[in-house]
Amino acid sequence: MQKAFDIEQLVEAGAITNELDYERAMIADRKLRLLAKESVHFKKMRSRLRNLIAAYEKKEWNKQTVADTAKLAESERIFIENRKTRIKKELKALDLTQEQLAAILGHKSKTHMSELINGVKPFQLTDLLVISKLLKIDMKTLIPPFLSAADRTKVLSALQQLNNPKLEKRAWAF
Structure with a gap:
Protein backbone atom coordinates (compact mmCIF):
# COMPACT_ATOMS: atom_id res chain seq x y z
CA MET A 1 0.00 0.00 0.00
CA GLN A 2 2.69 2.49 -0.95
CA LYS A 3 0.02 4.94 -2.13
CA ALA A 4 -0.88 5.90 1.44
CA PHE A 5 0.46 9.04 3.06
CA ASP A 6 4.07 8.73 4.24
CA ILE A 7 5.41 11.41 6.57
CA GLU A 8 9.04 10.69 5.72
CA GLN A 9 8.37 11.11 1.99
CA LEU A 10 6.76 14.46 2.65
CA VAL A 11 9.69 15.63 4.75
CA GLU A 12 12.21 14.37 2.17
CA ALA A 13 10.31 16.18 -0.61
CA GLY A 14 11.19 19.39 1.21
CA ALA A 15 7.88 21.17 0.66
CA ILE A 16 4.18 20.89 1.25
CA THR A 17 2.50 21.56 -2.08
CA ASN A 18 -1.24 21.26 -1.39
CA GLU A 19 -3.81 21.72 1.33
CA LEU A 20 -4.45 18.01 1.84
CA ASP A 21 -0.77 17.34 2.53
CA TYR A 22 -0.78 20.35 4.85
CA GLU A 23 -3.65 18.85 6.87
CA ARG A 24 -1.91 15.49 6.90
CA ALA A 25 1.28 17.16 8.05
CA MET A 26 -0.61 18.82 10.92
CA ILE A 27 -1.94 15.41 12.00
CA ALA A 28 1.51 13.86 11.60
CA ASP A 29 2.98 16.64 13.74
CA ARG A 30 0.64 15.68 16.59
CA LYS A 31 1.62 12.01 16.26
CA LEU A 32 5.30 12.84 16.11
CA ARG A 33 4.98 14.95 19.25
CA LEU A 34 4.53 11.76 21.23
CA LEU A 35 7.08 9.72 19.31
CA ALA A 36 9.69 12.52 19.53
CA LYS A 37 9.88 11.99 23.28
CA GLU A 38 11.13 8.45 22.66
CA SER A 39 13.45 8.91 19.69
CA VAL A 40 15.93 11.48 18.37
CA HIS A 41 15.00 10.38 14.84
CA PHE A 42 11.37 11.39 15.36
CA LYS A 43 12.41 14.60 17.10
CA LYS A 44 14.46 15.63 14.06
CA MET A 45 11.69 14.56 11.68
CA ARG A 46 9.14 16.60 13.62
CA SER A 47 11.39 19.65 13.56
CA ARG A 48 11.80 19.40 9.79
CA LEU A 49 8.05 18.81 9.37
CA ARG A 50 7.23 21.88 11.47
CA ASN A 51 9.53 23.97 9.25
CA LEU A 52 7.66 22.72 6.17
CA ILE A 53 4.32 23.53 7.80
CA ALA A 54 5.46 27.05 8.67
CA ALA A 55 6.76 27.63 5.13
CA TYR A 56 3.49 26.42 3.60
CA GLU A 57 1.39 28.59 5.92
CA LYS A 58 3.48 31.65 5.09
CA LYS A 59 3.17 31.02 1.35
CA GLU A 60 -0.43 29.81 1.10
CA TRP A 61 -2.33 31.32 4.00
CA ASN A 62 -5.79 32.46 2.91
CA LYS A 63 -5.27 31.35 -0.70
CA GLN A 64 -7.37 28.19 -0.62
CA THR A 65 -10.50 26.95 1.00
CA VAL A 66 -9.58 24.37 3.61
CA ALA A 67 -12.93 22.92 4.69
CA ASP A 68 -12.97 19.90 2.35
CA THR A 69 -9.31 19.03 2.72
CA ALA A 70 -9.46 19.42 6.49
CA LYS A 71 -12.45 17.11 6.55
CA LEU A 72 -10.63 14.51 4.44
CA ALA A 73 -7.50 14.70 6.58
CA GLU A 74 -9.61 14.30 9.71
CA SER A 75 -11.36 11.28 8.17
CA GLU A 76 -7.95 9.75 7.49
CA ARG A 77 -6.86 10.44 11.08
CA ILE A 78 -10.01 8.82 12.47
CA PHE A 79 -9.61 5.80 10.19
CA ILE A 80 -5.99 5.27 11.26
CA GLU A 81 -6.87 5.73 14.93
CA ASN A 82 -9.71 3.20 14.68
CA ARG A 83 -7.48 0.73 12.84
CA LYS A 84 -4.75 1.14 15.47
CA THR A 85 -7.22 0.61 18.31
CA ARG A 86 -8.64 -2.51 16.68
CA ILE A 87 -5.22 -4.04 16.00
CA LYS A 88 -4.07 -3.38 19.56
CA LYS A 89 -7.28 -4.85 20.98
CA GLU A 90 -6.86 -8.06 19.00
CA LEU A 91 -3.17 -8.31 19.86
CA LYS A 92 -4.04 -8.00 23.53
CA ALA A 93 -6.74 -10.68 23.23
CA LEU A 94 -4.13 -13.07 21.78
CA ASP A 95 -1.40 -12.05 24.26
CA LEU A 96 0.78 -10.81 21.40
CA THR A 97 3.04 -7.77 21.45
CA GLN A 98 3.69 -5.37 18.60
CA GLU A 99 7.22 -6.72 18.51
CA GLN A 100 5.89 -10.27 18.02
CA LEU A 101 3.55 -9.04 15.28
CA ALA A 102 6.54 -7.37 13.61
CA ALA A 103 8.38 -10.73 13.65
CA ILE A 104 5.34 -12.47 12.14
CA LEU A 105 5.20 -9.87 9.37
CA GLY A 106 8.94 -10.13 8.77
CA HIS A 107 9.81 -6.67 10.10
CA LYS A 108 12.98 -6.56 12.14
CA SER A 109 12.35 -3.31 13.98
CA LYS A 110 9.93 -2.72 16.82
CA THR A 111 10.07 0.97 15.90
CA HIS A 112 8.99 0.23 12.32
CA MET A 113 6.00 -1.74 13.58
CA SER A 114 5.06 1.18 15.82
CA GLU A 115 5.30 3.56 12.84
CA LEU A 116 2.98 1.31 10.81
CA ILE A 117 0.40 0.93 13.55
CA ASN A 118 0.46 4.67 14.36
CA GLY A 119 0.04 5.65 10.70
CA VAL A 120 3.43 7.31 10.43
CA LYS A 121 4.28 4.91 7.58
CA PRO A 122 1.83 3.06 5.32
CA PHE A 123 1.27 -0.68 5.67
CA GLN A 124 2.05 -2.98 2.77
CA LEU A 125 -0.98 -4.85 1.42
CA THR A 126 0.59 -8.19 2.40
CA ASP A 127 0.95 -6.94 6.00
CA LEU A 128 -2.74 -6.06 6.08
CA LEU A 129 -3.71 -9.45 4.65
CA VAL A 130 -1.71 -11.27 7.33
CA ILE A 131 -3.14 -9.03 10.06
CA SER A 132 -6.66 -9.63 8.76
CA LYS A 133 -6.31 -13.40 8.83
CA LEU A 134 -4.28 -13.63 12.02
CA LEU A 135 -6.29 -11.16 14.10
CA LYS A 136 -9.66 -11.85 12.43
CA ILE A 137 -10.15 -8.21 11.41
CA ASP A 138 -12.25 -7.38 8.34
CA MET A 139 -10.17 -5.86 5.53
CA LYS A 140 -12.57 -2.87 5.42
CA THR A 141 -11.24 -1.96 8.85
CA LEU A 142 -7.63 -2.23 7.67
CA ILE A 143 -7.55 -0.74 4.16
CA PRO A 144 -8.11 3.01 3.91
CA PRO A 145 -11.18 3.92 1.82
Missing part, protein backbone atom coordinates in the same frame (compact mmCIF):
# COMPACT_ATOMS: atom_id res chain seq x y z
CA PHE A 146 -9.47 6.97 0.28
CA LEU A 147 -6.84 7.72 -2.33
CA SER A 148 -3.78 9.89 -1.93
CA ALA A 149 -4.07 13.42 -3.32
CA ALA A 150 -1.72 12.51 -6.19
CA ASP A 151 -3.73 9.42 -7.13
CA ARG A 152 -6.99 11.33 -6.88
CA THR A 153 -5.61 13.99 -9.22
CA LYS A 154 -4.45 11.34 -11.71
CA VAL A 155 -7.86 9.65 -11.75
CA LEU A 156 -9.75 12.91 -12.18
CA SER A 157 -7.41 13.99 -14.97
CA ALA A 158 -7.88 10.66 -16.78
CA LEU A 159 -11.66 10.92 -16.41
CA GLN A 160 -11.62 14.41 -17.93
CA GLN A 161 -9.50 13.25 -20.86
CA LEU A 162 -11.86 10.35 -21.56
CA ASN A 163 -14.73 12.82 -21.85
CA ASN A 164 -17.26 10.06 -21.15
CA PRO A 165 -20.59 11.49 -19.90
CA LYS A 166 -21.37 8.22 -18.12
CA LEU A 167 -18.21 8.57 -16.05
CA GLU A 168 -18.70 12.28 -15.27
CA LYS A 169 -21.38 11.42 -12.73
CA ARG A 170 -18.94 9.15 -10.91
CA ALA A 171 -16.06 11.63 -10.74
CA TRP A 172 -17.39 13.10 -7.49
CA ALA A 173 -16.41 9.84 -5.75
CA PHE A 174 -12.75 10.79 -6.12
